[in-house]
Amino acid sequence: MTEMQTTDGRVPRTADATFPDGRYGRRREAERRRPAVTAALTIVVVLAGLVAAWRLSELYGQNEVSERLLGFDDSVAGQVTVEFEVYKPAGEGATCAVRSRDMAGAEIGYAEVEIPADDATHVVMSYPLAVEGVPNTGEVLRCWQTD
Structure with missing residues (x-):
């Protein structure tokens, strides 16, 4: 016998094993x-x-301008009074988007409220928003700095 065997009968693998050409397909070259x-x-x-x-x-x-809703009053028919506060840089103006929705979530009133440029950095606004329908909410969507 030309092969070496271990005591348990296994044949050890050698590192220089060569395979017959064509038997296992073409050997791929290492990619660069x-x-x-x-x-x-x-x-x-x-x-x-x-x-x-x-x-x-x-x-x-x-954003340098931030807003916070303080409350809303829908006791007057056809309008919602939205009260909110705005923090803005001194000497700069701002614009805030205010809206109201009904019970189904449909928008029934929308306005963009201008806040004049002055030295105040904190402004409390009360805006009467006209609505078409029965309001359920009064919201301030966002405020941004006016150029």
Whole structure:
């Protein structure tokens, strides 16, 4: 016998085993790695992500104007009085979107309320919003700085 056997009858594997040609298909060559291409693509993807994050933070990020709903009164037919407070930079104006909805959730009144530019940074507003229907809510959607 030309093969070596262990005491339990197994034949040990050798590292220099060769397989018959054509029996197991064509052997693939090792692919060349291109670290420069991988690094360049990684940098492009990271930069695109940073640009997208910066742009979205400009559009939807922290606003210098903030609002808070204090309450609403729907006791007068045909209108809802919405009371809210606005924090804004001194000397700057703001605009706030105010709306009212009915029990089904349909918008029945909408207005954009102008807050004049003055030295105050905190303004409390009471706005009578005209509605078409029976109101269920009075809301301040958002406020933004006026140019």
